[in-house]
Amino acid sequence: RHVALRSSHRILLPFSMAALLALSRELLQAYELPQQLLAPLVPVALALGLIRLLVYILRKAFLSSPLVKSAEPVIAVVIWLLVVLHLTGWLTPLLSTMDALAFNLGETRLSLLGTVKLVLVIILAFTMALWLAELLNQQMKKNRHISPSMQVGFSKFSKFLLITIAFLIALNAVGINLSSLAVFGGALGVGLGFGLQRIASNFISGFILVLDRSVKPGDVISVGENFGWVHELKARYVVVRNREGVDTLIPNENLITSEVINWSYEDRNVRVKILVQVSYEDDPEQAMALMLKCAHISKRVLDTPEPTVMLKSFADSGIELELRVWIADPEYGADTVKSDINVAIWRAFKQAGITIPYPQRDLHIKSGLSLPKAE
Template identity: 35%
Template sequence: MLWQVAAIVVCVALGWFMARAIRSRRAEGVEGHAALVRAGFVSFAQILTPLLIAALVWGVKLVLVNFLHNVSLLKVALPIFASLAVIRTAFYLLQRVFARRGQLGAALVTFEKIFALLVWAGVALYLAGLWPDIIAFLNGTKLPLGRSDISLAMAIQAVVSVVVLLMLALWAGTALEERLMGMEGMHTSLRVAMARIGRAILIVVAVLFSLQQVGIDLTVLSVFGGALGVGLGLGLQKIASNYVSGFVILLERSLAIGDNITVDKYSGKVARINTRYTVLRSVDGTESVVPNEMLVSGAVINSSFTDRKTRLVTEVIVGFDTDLASLLPQIVETCRGVKRVMQEPAPEAFLLRFTPDGLLLEVGMWIQDPDKSKGEVLSEANLKIWSLLQAEGVTLPRATRELRLADPRFDVLLDKAATLDSK
């Protein structure tokens, strides 16, 4: 017994040190897009530790069984560490595939707890020696399926194989997407398109392989193909059109992540391009989910399609007695000192038109980063222009309106009102 306890302690310590060494070695000296690999390996270390411990315990059991007649403690420890590895692997896949902004939803957290409970219950039944009875019961229970019957064990095996293969396909698709998005030498839209296509291919292959493993004839998919065609004809045109439009946008590179666009009444920065919709994030942080069909069939204003520079405009009305020959160059120099305003092309100031109240001046300036707040630049420019006008003594005319009463009866009413006020 002491040999078995010592072997388990050594396996746990050795497995922990091996996992830590592998994690630290992979994480050192990684820069650029390889940081994604480093982050993934740090997460995978949670799986690596119980896997290595289970493998070491299994190897030690094979060795000690030749020298010791009783290795019951190792037989108990092996399924415990193996079940821990299974639980960690399932949690890792769920977090990699379904995590949203690094957090799992309440439903997935509940599923994790139920899955862990089922695994530990299975381990307890195995250690209690009840596995043979349970397997015999599952094999003996028949479920009617068409003209034939299948056992409950076969049905459970089919469901588990389909779920596992789909999870692996989704995990591989997520890893492929992270790898492609880290490649700086490729256009953003092309990277997203390749990631979406690769993920779709992996899912299709996983579904076909799982159906074949279960024993379902693949010719049955022709029935689903016919049903899909009927569905497209009856009401799925919009959904199919959005998916096709998504691939069109990605392949023709008309939009890219980071572009500032306006479509219909929605505007903002392209935060994410999915196969069915595109997410626009405005300056105030709100996100708009725009169907891809709108981006293909409608007019789109892309302020950063060929050039990210954006022109900002502000207007000011000055008095008719203002010396514009002296004021306009000073306004230009004032706008040059505003943060984020480009020096080339230089700011501009000119007389736009004559108004009844005064001279309308237009001041234009260019910025390189329109995805940031435009109001901040305009506010600073307006404050500097206001300070300049005050320093130069420029008058800002107020709108005046003269009201004349053409009907003589109004004069009589006004005289009566004045008489009443005097009393």
């Protein structure tokens, strides 16, 4: 809140100065006093306030994007250049020259000045739309009564709606007839059918994931060789972060068309299996009792459901026993739980004299066979 107030003061101060300077100039002019020195100060104060306002909106709309830092000096240079041209009287002739460079496209007149205005208005409108979408997103995150998937869905829809409105407002602001966009809309539809098919598919798949709530932020999923928890749902992809902190960007379409294992879809409890072999010379029931005692060595193991031990099979090298425990935090993986329990089992077996066998083969040689003589 302190940072927001400080930013507001930095933005409002130049505009307040411009208003006071303009008022002072009008008063001096009314009393026929010299006011020429105040005339250039008003656009300077307005330019300073406009620069700070645009930079603030950019930082809020694009957050920590590297484009913001590179765009800030460009904005400052362009605005100060316009101020210099205005003060020197060259701005009006320059705009007239740019407006004269034009051609007709049907009933629409396109000039260099109009094109520049269109680009600037679209950039400004898109930036304002993204800023408003981010404000709405932050307000949605503060509401604990709305599920994460609904928050993501509302964020996607509001951003799409605001960008569409911003685009239409920008076209209308520069005098382009919206009815002339019918041909452009048809061409855009053809483009979506061919070149932008995958992008459109990922975009629509993102809405499907949000609506059916099959994948939500915080879910632990496995997609192919990728395992981790869903960190964020984007318009085109899902950010899956593994235990090493590495983010994998998986296209939304892959989550719709391929098999996805959701470890926390309805219940976050996950069963972990630990396989141990003991020698045929040892008592398997004693080994099973020791394994049950070692199950709760890890604090992540749940009391309910209770851990169980099963005799799986009689293998070549020993008797296979399987300890089954449950955990409620699959996003942290199961390797640490297995490691802690395996170490505890090894110590308990060593103290009880139970042997963990290693792979072995018996070689039986029959006597009385004659070997062929070498030539």
